[in-house]
Amino acid sequence: MDGFGVSLAQTVTTEVGTDMGKFPSEKHFCSWLGLAPKHEISGGKVLKNKTLKTKNRAGQAFRMAAQSVKKADCVFGALYRRLRSRLGPAQATVATAHAIARVVYRMLKYQVEYEKISVEEYEKKYEEQQIKYMKKTCTEPVEVKPPNSASNSSRLERA
Secondary structure (H helix, E strand, O other), X not given: OOOOOHHHHHHHHHHHOOOHHHOOOHXXXXXXXXXXXXXXXXXXEEEEEXXXXXXXXXXXXXXXXXXXXXXXXXXXXXXHHHHHHHHOHHHHHHHHHHHHHHHHHHHHHHOOOOOOOOHHHHHHHHHHHHHHHHHHHOOOOOOOOOOOHHHHHHHHHHO
16 A cells, blocks of 8 residues: 555554454544544534644554655545645645545455555546536536646647
């Protein structure tokens, strides 16, 4: 798995173990690691919107894995770069660590191997998801066309 070396795997295994039965879901696991957002609302007003501060070694290992994929050509690297532009580097690191933790939870719980997909497949799925969301939320019918690579290259040549 990208960003997850032998030493990080050993750290997570010693801290968490291989039995995921103690965590009912991925959300519980990520919350225990300190990677889940703490979003407190009272009366419609947002009181806190941060992640919990923990000294959990496994959570730190997942953050280290997220740091190591920042510039990598992998799905988690693409996720980090996309989130960094919107959230900033600190929150993007935690969100990427959360994504890696969810994958590790599924691997340990269901005893399956990591299925690697290419960055192109990931970007295509994300683009399709965004188009579907735009069509769903628009009030007027809109025709969404994928970007034309020929027109983009001509714009780049002129600049």
